[in-house]
Each structure stands twice: as structure tokens, then as C-alpha cells.
Amino acid sequence: DFMRGRALDGMAALPIANPKLKVEAVAFHQWREWRIGALVTPWSMLLIAAPKAPPEAGWQDGETVEVAFPSGRYDLMAARFGPAGPLVYLSLFSPMDEFASPDEARAAAKSAVLEIMTPPPVKTLDRRALLRGTAPAPA
Numbered sequence: 001d002f003m004r005g006r007a008l009d010g011m012a013a014l015p016i017a018n019p020k021l022k023v024e025a026v027a028f029h030q031w032r033e034w035r036i037g038a039l040v041t042p043w044s045m046l047l048i049a050a051p052k053a054p055p056e057a058g059w060q061d062g063e064t065v066e067v068a069f070p071s072g073r074y075d076l077m078a079a080r081f082g083p084a085g086p087l088v089y090l091s092l093f094s095p096m097d098e099f100a101s102p103d104e105a106r107a108a109a110k111s112a113v114l115e116i117m118t119p120p121p122v123k124t125l126d127r128r129a130l131l132r133g134t135a136p137a138p139a
Helices: 002-012 102-116 127-132
Strands: 024-031 034-040 045-051 064-069 072-080 086-093
Touching: 024 102, 034 102, 045 102, 086 102
Parallel strands: none
Antiparallel strands: 024 034, 034 045, 045 086, 064 072, 072 086
């Protein structure tokens, strides 16, 4: 709508905004009870996770919500965005001046979403090294 467009115009005028970039949703997909992806803007890049159903207790804007992704547990910030409803987000980049093109920003967003959705490698125990006393110390 008109007011939202005006707000975006105002943000785009900030000195931290990268004029080469525009607002776009990248790499969104369904995972379990979440819709996950990245939001690229001229001033920031956010990982966004929106639940299929609103949380029972509801979230307050600015509340920290822990979410378990395949790569681990992360603290995300809760927010409500009109018809999008409640969602949580994590800042990936801000400002966006290191991106020379929309393609570069999109690639970084896709990479970040892929990384958060990739489980860490499974560590195997080397029994021989353990018996010899040369196994690495546990992390």
C-alpha cells in the first residue's frame, strides 16, 4: 500500500542503504512447521522463519525465540508484520555495502539459508587412536 511504499522509500534513503539492491525474498521453502528463507533489502539481510500456525501463547514484538534448525539452535527476534502474521528473524548482514550486485546478495542469502539448514558433520570415534592415546580431546 501507499504508506508501506513511503516507509520503504524512507529506508532506501538512509546512508546505510545500498542503492544497487532492492527488497526481495530469497530461498523460501517449507521445513517442518516453518516457512524459512531470507529477506534481502538495501539496508539489511534477514533470515526469516514464519510458523504455519501462530504460536499458542503468542509472541511479543522484540521477544527472543529459540528455534532449532538442522545446524543448531538459534535465538531469533519475534515480530508481527501485518498480513504476514507473527514471524521470527535473525540479522545476517547490515549494512549491505559489501554487495556489488543483486546477484551477489541473492547468492549470499541462498548460502546462509543452506548453511542453517545443513546439519553439522557427524563425528566418528577412532577407536585405535583412542586406545593409543592420540585421539583429539573432546570439544
